[in-house]
Amino acid sequence: MSMVRSEFRKVTTTKVLLWLTIATIAFSALNVVLLVFLTPRAMDLGSDVNLLLDPAYVTNILGAAGSSSIFILILGIIGMTSEYRHMTITSTFLVTPKRPRVLIAKGITYALLGAALGAIAFLTSTVVTLIALSKENHAPVDLTVALQILGGVLLAFAIYAFVGVSVGALIRNQVAAIVGALVWVLIIEALVTVFVDWIGKWLPGGALDAVLQTTNVSGRGGSDILPTAAGVVVLLGYAVLFGILASLITLRRDIT
Amino acid sequence: MISLTKRFGKVQAVSDLSFTAQPGRVTGFLGPNGSGKTTTLRCLLGLVQPTSGTTQVGGHDYRELPNPAAVVGATLEASGFHPGRTARGHLQVITDAASLPSGRADEVLALVGLTEAAGRKVGGFSLGMRQRLALAAALVGDPGVLILDEPANGLDPEGIAWLRGFLRARADEGRTVLVSSHVLSEVQQTVDDVVIISKGKLVQAGSLGELTGAGISQVRVRTPQLEVLRAALNAEAGSGARVNVVAVSPDEIMVAGLEAAEIGHLALREQVELHELTPVGTDLEALFLELTGGGNPGGAA
Numbered sequence A: 001m002s003m004v005r006s007e008f009r010k011v012t013t014t015k016v017l018l019w020l021t022i023a024t025i026a027f028s029a030l031n032v033v034l035l036v037f038l039t040p041r042a043m044d045l046g047s048d049v050n051l052l053l054d055p056a057y058v059t060n061i062l063g064a065a066g067s068s069s070i071f072i073l074i075l076g077i078i079g080m081t082s083e084y085r086h087m088t089i090t091s092t093f094l095v096t097p098k099r100p101r102v103l104i105a106k107g108i109t110y111a112l113l114g115a116a117l118g119a120i121a122f123l124t125s126t127v128v129t130l131i132a133l134s135k136e137n138h139a140p141v142d143l144t145v146a147l148q149i150l151g152g153v154l155l156a157f158a159i160y161a162f163v164g165v166s167v168g169a170l171i172r173n174q175v176a177a178i179v180g181a182l183v184w185v186l187i188i189e190a191l192v193t194v195f196v197d198w199i200g201k202w203l204p205g206g207a208l209d210a211v212l213q214t215t216n217v218s219g220r221g222g223s224d225i226l227p228t229a230a231g232v233v234v235l236l237g238y239a240v241l242f243g244i245l246a247s248l249i250t251l252r253r254d255i256t
Numbered sequence B: 001m002i003s004l005t006k007r008f009g010k011v012q013a014v015s016d017l018s019f020t021a022q023p024g025r026v027t028g029f030l031g032p033n034g035s036g037k038t039t040t041l042r043c044l045l046g047l048v049q050p051t052s053g054t055t056q057v058g059g060h061d062y063r064e065l066p067n068p069a070a071v072v073g074a075t076l077e078a079s080g081f082h083p084g085r086t087a088r089g090h091l092q093v094i095t096d097a098a099s100l101p102s103g104r105a106d107e108v109l110a111l112v113g114l115t116e117a118a119g120r121k122v123g124g125f126s127l128g129m130r131q132r133l134a135l136a137a138a139l140v141g142d143p144g145v146l147i148l149d150e151p152a153n154g155l156d157p158e159g160i161a162w163l164r165g166f167l168r169a170r171a172d173e174g175r176t177v178l179v180s181s182h183v184l185s186e187v188q189q190t191v192d193d194v195v196i197i198s199k200g201k202l203v204q205a206g207s208l209g210e211l212t213g214a215g216i217s218q219v220r221v222r223t224p225q226l227e228v229l230r231a232a233l234n235a236e237a238g239s240g241a242r243v244n245v246v247a248v249s250p251d252e253i254m255v256a257g258l259e260a261a262e263i264g265h266l267a268l269r270e271q272v273e274l275h276e277l278t279p280v281g282t283d284l285e286a287l288f289l290e291l292t293g294g295g296n297p298g299g300a301a
């Protein structure tokens, strides 16, 4: 408990959280705006169907809350790697020489922060959606579906932040970890998902989409997706797997 | 610390080193650059896994201490600060983790003279301010053991004098204080005991008194008849005594290996007029260089 408090103190005494919160809000809002104003019009050209009248499409718009997941992953990565980058890991391990405890405390802390950012992202997407749709002709917003999306975003972001912490523990170089994560998410996972989607759904991104249960964000359109519960288990599995690998390999390395 | 050995790949940083630091005394841990001081301290603090051997603090392996901050306070070279965090924030991260009241941060900042900078970001701190902040961090848990790696680096003369008094006071309270340094003269006024290493190996351990006893005391001699005295001293050296004469200026020499009284006696016998005859005490720095073999950095196996 005291260690979780210490971890909270670490993030709140620096600026990273602020910037990533701003990025999350901006990106969620941007995605909603694109979905409301740009996509339906672009598609209207070829047909006279108004997508905004489709309830499933309106659900998708709310699901834009999940679009900022990459920032959550980066938040977790920075939380761990900045300790190595600034060598504060020395004082961290001096106070807590049993190193796996540090990883667990960080995992818990960043899961809570991830959930908080999930709530902020959902609030942003809901408010922006309601404002954007107010002057449009649209299908009604289903409250139950909205609450499901909220639950999904909270859970997904919490676990995803934990995955970020574990990845950071495994790849201690901050630049390498962030670049690696971006390449993985934006290129490798995207390609695997497009070409071999039966593998794609088992990857962290696929599991994340299963927890979010939104289809527009990742471009996973028609491809099949794991059930939500399975998604939770798989995503948690990655967080724990990377954490254990880090404990066995990188976490025990000499601090010099 | 028993038979500690640490290898980094091909570099043998510490070999078969054993020593103890006593409560109530300031122990100087000395050695030239690259001799393995920092590595030894990092092993002691559980940051580096020894290749072989064990280390204990207060009878326990550091990693087994339930709340290490309350037992051992340490500063290490290159231990870091987040540049965007304030001095107070940095310390409160530690007080939180060690379950200490966060007000303790301001108390230790006052102890090291950083009260005014408490709310400033560490990124803008000078080297000396960082040293003080590191020391403050070591003190948060009010530990009985202090392990400080080159704490005087970057401190101004006033800061060094303050540090000496501070360490003395901690030892007088019965605490164990271990300070490393690569210059003996820097710590000789403060330490009770010395542990000297070179190339990862122990060369001398004992009280400062024992060390100075083994040292070379020197006498400064000024005379207008330098050549006559020199010849007499060299004759004395030739007779087997270990005498060393170094010319300083045309009328001044430094003599090692003879007491002032013996030189005075010699001068009287040779009818040499003396203008000065001053014992200058042990040249610890020369002794240190001799013990550590000139301080050749590295230490490859």
Ligand SMILES: Nc1ncnc2c1ncn2[C@@H]1O[C@H](COP(=O)(O)OP(=O)(O)OP(=O)(O)O)[C@@H](O)[C@H]1O
Pocket (backbone or CB within 6 Å): A256, B008, B009, B011, B012, B013, B031, B032, B033, B034, B035, B036, B037, B038, B039, B040, B077, B182, B297, B298, B299, B300
């Ligand atoms: N992480 C590391 N990898 C490889 N070699 C290392 C590492 N850390 C230290 N060494 C080597 O171990 C030896 C001892 O280094 P150490 O830092 O302990 O010396 P030191 O006595 O603290 O020196 P200084 O007075 O310069 O601080 C040196 O040869 C150094 O190059």
Ligand SMILES: [Mg+2]
Pocket (backbone or CB within 6 Å): B037, B038, B039, B077, B149
């Ligand atoms: Mg050193």
